[in-house]
Amino acid sequence: MDAKPPLRSPTVTDVAAAAGVSPMTVSRVLNGRGGAGEETRQRVLEAAQALNYRPNAFAQSLKSDRSNTVGIVVPDIVNPFFPEIIRGAELVARPAGYTLLSCNVVEDPEREEEVLGTLLDRRVDGVIICSARLDEERLLRAIAPHRAVVLINRSVAKRYAGTIEVDYRAGVEAAVSSLIAQGRRRFVFAAGPAYSHGGRKRREGVEAVLSRHGLALVHDLSCTPDLQGGIELAGKLVPRAGEIDAVICYNDLIALGLMKPFETAGISVPDQVAIVGCDDIPAASLVTPPLTTLRIAKQDLGEMAMRMLLDRIAGRNAQQGIVIEPDLILRSTTPSDLVQEEAGSKLELAAARI
Amino acid sequence: MDAKPPLRSPTVTDVAAAAGVSPMTVSRVLNGRGGAGEETRQRVLEAAQALNYRPNAFAQSLKSDRSNTVGIVVPDIVNPFFPEIIRGAELVARPAGYTLLSCNVVEDPEREEEVLGTLLDRRVDGVIICSARLDEERLLRAIAPHRAVVLINRSVAKRYAGTIEVDYRAGVEAAVSSLIAQGRRRFVFAAGPAYSHGGRKRREGVEAVLSRHGLALVHDLSCTPDLQGGIELAGKLVPRAGEIDAVICYNDLIALGLMKPFETAGISVPDQVAIVGCDDIPAASLVTPPLTTLRIAKQDLGEMAMRMLLDRIAGRNAQQGIVIEPDLILRSTTPSDLVQEEAGSKLELAAARI
DNA sequence: TGAAGCTACGTTATCGTTATCGTTCTTTCA
DNA sequence: TGAAAGAACGATAACGATAACGTAGCTTCA
Numbered sequence: 001m002d003a004k005p006p007l008r009s010p011t012v013t014d015v016a017a018a019a020g021v022s023p024m025t026v027s028r029v030l031n032g033r034g035g036a037g038e039e040t041r042q043r044v045l046e047a048a049q050a051l052n053y054r055p056n057a058f059a060q061s062l063k064s065d066r067s068n069t070v071g072i073v074v075p076d077i078v079n080p081f082f083p084e085i086i087r088g089a090e091l092v093a094r095p096a097g098y099t100l101l102s103c104n105v106v107e108d109p110e111r112e113e114e115v116l117g118t119l120l121d122r123r124v125d126g127v128i129i130c131s132a133r134l135d136e137e138r139l140l141r142a143i144a145p146h147r148a149v150v151l152i153n154r155s156v157a158k159r160y161a162g163t164i165e166v167d168y169r170a171g172v173e174a175a176v177s178s179l180i181a182q183g184r185r186r187f188v189f190a191a192g193p194a195y196s197h198g199g200r201k202r203r204e205g206v207e208a209v210l211s212r213h214g215l216a217l218v219h220d221l222s223c224t225p226d227l228q229g230g231i232e233l234a235g236k237l238v239p240r241a242g243e244i245d246a247v248i249c250y251n252d253l254i255a256l257g258l259m260k261p262f263e264t265a266g267i268s269v270p271d272q273v274a275i276v277g278c279d280d281i282p283a284a285s286l287v288t289p290p291l292t293t294l295r296i297a298k299q300d301l302g303e304m305a306m307r308m309l310l311d312r313i314a315g316r317n318a319q320q321g322i323v324i325e326p327d328l329i330l331r332s333t334t335p336s337d338l339v340q341e342e343a344g345s346k347l348e349l350a351a352a353r354i
Numbered sequence: 355m356d357a358k359p360p361l362r363s364p365t366v367t368d369v370a371a372a373a374g375v376s377p378m379t380v381s382r383v384l385n386g387r388g389g390a391g392e393e394t395r396q397r398v399l400e401a402a403q404a405l406n407y408r409p410n411a412f413a414q415s416l417k418s419d420r421s422n423t424v425g426i427v428v429p430d431i432v433n434p435f436f437p438e439i440i441r442g443a444e445l446v447a448r449p450a451g452y453t454l455l456s457c458n459v460v461e462d463p464e465r466e467e468e469v470l471g472t473l474l475d476r477r478v479d480g481v482i483i484c485s486a487r488l489d490e491e492r493l494l495r496a497i498a499p500h501r502a503v504v505l506i507n508r509s510v511a512k513r514y515a516g517t518i519e520v521d522y523r524a525g526v527e528a529a530v531s532s533l534i535a536q537g538r539r540r541f542v543f544a545a546g547p548a549y550s551h552g553g554r555k556r557r558e559g560v561e562a563v564l565s566r567h568g569l570a571l572v573h574d575l576s577c578t579p580d581l582q583g584g585i586e587l588a589g590k591l592v593p594r595a596g597e598i599d600a601v602i603c604y605n606d607l608i609a610l611g612l613m614k615p616f617e618t619a620g621i622s623v624p625d626q627v628a629i630v631g632c633d634d635i636p637a638a639s640l641v642t643p644p645l646t647t648l649r650i651a652k653q654d655l656g657e658m659a660m661r662m663l664l665d666r667i668a669g670r671n672a673q674q675g676i677v678i679e680p681d682l683i684l685r686s687t688t689p690s691d692l693v694q695e696e697a698g699s700k701l702e703l704a705a706a707r708i
Numbered sequence: 709t710g711a712a713g714c715t716a717c718g719t720t721a722t723c724g725t726t727a728t729c730g731t732t733c734t735t736t737c738a
Numbered sequence: 739t740g741a742a743a744g745a746a747c748g749a750t751a752a753c754g755a756t757a758a759c760g761t762a763g764c765t766t767c768a
Contacts, residue, residue, distance in 0.1 A: 009499070011753090011754055011755085012754065012755060012756090013754080013755095021717080021718090022717075022718050022719080023718095023754085023755075023756085024717080024718065024719080024755090024756070024757095025716085025717065025718080026755095027755060027756055027757095028716095028717090028756090031756085033756095035715080035716065035717080036716070036717075037715085037716060037717080040716080040717080052499065054471070054474055054475055055475065055754085055755070056416070056475075056477065056753090056754050056755070057475045057476050057477065058412040058413075058415045058416040058421070058477060058753090058754075058755095059412075059416055059723090059753075059754035059755045059756090060754080060755060060756085061412045061723095062410070062412040062413055062416055062722095062723050062724065062725095062753095062754080062755080063722075063723050063754085063755055063756055063757085064723085064755090064756085065723075067412070069476075077431075077437040077440055077441055078434075078437045078438055078441055080432075080434060083431040083432045083437055084432055086431055086458070087431055087432055087458060087460070090458055099455070099472055099476065100457075101453070101455055102456050103454075104440070104441060104444055106441075117408070118453055120408060121408055121409070121410075121411045122411050122423075122453065123410065123411065123412060145363070145406070227636055227640075256640055259640070260640070282581055282637070283636070283637040283640055283641075286581075286610055286613070286614065286637055286640070286641050287637075287640050287641055287642065288641065288642035365723090365724055365725085366724065366725065366726090367724080375747075375748090376747070376748050376749080377724085377725080377726085377748095378725090378726070378727095378747075378748065378749080379746085379747060379748080381725065381726055381727095382726090382746095382747085385726085387726095389745080389746065389747080390746070390747080391745080391746060391747085394746080394747080409724085409725075410723085410724050410725075412723085412724075412725095413723075413724035413725045413726090413753085414724080414725060414726085415753095416723090416724080416725080416752095416753050416754065416755095417724085417725050417726055417727085417752080417753050418725085418726085418753085419753075
């Protein structure tokens with residue numbers, strides 16, 4: 001129990017010496033490949049146990065050309081949307097014998113490229129990329145050398161990657177439709193990062209419904225997809241509050257960022273201005289008034305992505321693209337005759353769209 | 355640009371062949387060790403570029419016995435406290451040439467042990483462990499084989515690991531003192547995981563101040579350190595609301611979890627019951643009323659931990675233990691004659707304690 | 709009884725990199 | 739002019755694990 005940091009960890013050779021056999025026999029025993037006598041097997045196992053032997057993953061990977069490691073790249077680990085995805089992915093990866101390497105890109109395309117390179121150096125068996133911010137060409141170049149790729153919220157030619165997309169467009173259409181039904185006409189779209197694929201889908205959803213009603217966006221403003229972005233955006237919107245009556249936000253963080261400044265400025269939500277978020281992060285239901293938003297099954301998303309990735313690594317490219325539908329969660333930042341009960345309330349989108 | 359997944363990635367030998375030199379020369383050039391002629395250098399660099407060569411990290415690690423990888427273990431990546439720490443750690447690790455392997459333990463000691471083993475298999479050069487949940491003996495056994503270890507919020511004999519601790523005890527004392535000054539007498543401690551070291555410190559802080567005033571805890575209840583835990587705890591506290599006038603919570607999530615049920619039950623916060631959280635996660639300032647809490651510089655914490663770890667990896671064990679002080683952020687879940695302004699308000703603890 | 713077949717191992721070679729040492733060729737200066 | 743020093747590079751071996759093959763000893767049955 002006197003644990004001093006061991007200068008060198010034991011190798012197969014050490015175990016072999018201790019058990020009085022060849023390294024190969026140790027390998028055979030430890031990998032359960034058979035071809036070793038029962039008595040020898042016991043001796044080897046005891047020796048390995050005694051030395052606290054652990055196979056060197058580098059040596060194994062070098063030989064086998066498989067790292068049993070998969071990567072997941074997220075734009076910002078501090079955004080509550082992503083940790084749940086990571087958790088889902090990990091929940092699937094670990095029982096399958098894979099270690100998950102999660103990489104944070106801090107919303108920086110350069111970093112995204114760099115990180116995909118680092119993952120390549122580590123010879124990951126596959127990568128999941130969430131909300132890739134790179135442009136098409138650089139993205140393709142970055143994923144090309146990878147053995148298996150799954151993209152979340154980004155589409156790309158099928159041969160390059162599997163995709164899982166949230167049908168933001170439909171979700172946003174449901175939200176906007178519901179607001180129009182309640183008489184709102186003067187919409188603002190609080191877009192997130194300009195290069196976001198999901199952001200474009202959301203905008204399409206807003207514009208589609210508006211144009212169907214002969215309306216157009218009053219403002220289309222971009223900001224960073226975090227609380228600070230929402231706060232800054234509020235600075236621009238407050239002076240023009242009279243011109244608007246609804247804000248559709250790229251995500252919940254932006255929406256939450258808007259709320260305090262609006263309250264301070266005496267802009268009442270939802271009476272004067274309605275606010276809709278996206279993602280349904282935990283904080284959305286905690287604030288006052290609780291935030292109307294699009295719920296996405298984040299952990300499921302991570303699990304599905306990882307299952308798809310493992311399939312692709314194994315050469316089974318059965319599922320090429322999955323689309324999941326968000327649920328419109330009506331809370332109190334949008335006016336409503338019937339605000340849903342909080343517990344377990346879900347309005348299936350399919351139903352919500354006409 | 356026709357990017358089909360390459361069956362085999364190029365090796366030094368491929369580059370060497372392309373440049374008409376030996377593999378050794380390629381290695382020399384790419385590692386900038388000198389000992390290569392300028393003209394040769396150019397040829398090699400061009401060849402490497404053309405083949406899109408990337409050194410195999412496994413082979414390098416196998417030779418050098420260094421992985422340039424460090425691990426960080428957190429109890430729950432979905433708890434907003436931890437992603438900020440991870441981000442801080444990554445911000446320091448990457449420029450130093452290290453890849454960060456972050457592992458999620460889902461509040462399970464078994465998993466913690468398993469994960470430390472996995473990291474060992476990957477031959478990480480060091481590990482940061484946040485809020486280790488393992489008991490002393492198993493923790494020591496688990497960290498012993500690691501080359502360098504830094505513990506966040508857990509102490510252990512100096513020879514085994516560097517430590518960074520938040521002085522929760524002092525922080526909680528400040529919070530409780532301030533409540534007592536305002537006439538609160540009937541305290542509940544909403545403890546988190548029973549095996550949490552930081553939790554014990556917090557309890558000590560509460561009890562120290564209470565006993566100084568001849569008081570004792572009315573209830574000492576444990577729950578999971580997440581929203582759900584707070585909600586469940588509220589179920590127990592609501593019926594006994596008459597017996598209490600202040601709840602000190604293990605963390606903000608528990609505190610936030612209490613608030614909605616309290617509101618629903620007509621228990622007014624802070625008039626009837628004051629609530630104090632811990633961590634100052636973003637949601638704490640967004641809810642109504644905003645949550646009084648202990649602010650911890652989470653990203654700094656991650657950065658410091660990583661710097662300490664890199665020092666230890668390099669053999670510089672200068673800093674053995676660091677203690678950081680939390681700031682008591684007085685918001686509106688505690689009564690106050692002078693509620694602090696939100697922007698930039700910090701009450702330095704040293705000052706807050708008498 | 710002896711050839712074939714099987715089991716239980718050991719030997720060798722290999723994955724990709726790089727430290728070490730050796731070789732060749734050029735330069736330098738007594 | 740020749741010995742010594744240095745520069746530029748190649749050959750070899752090793753990191754740890756294991757696939758492929760080799761071999762010794764035993765069993766089996768014509």
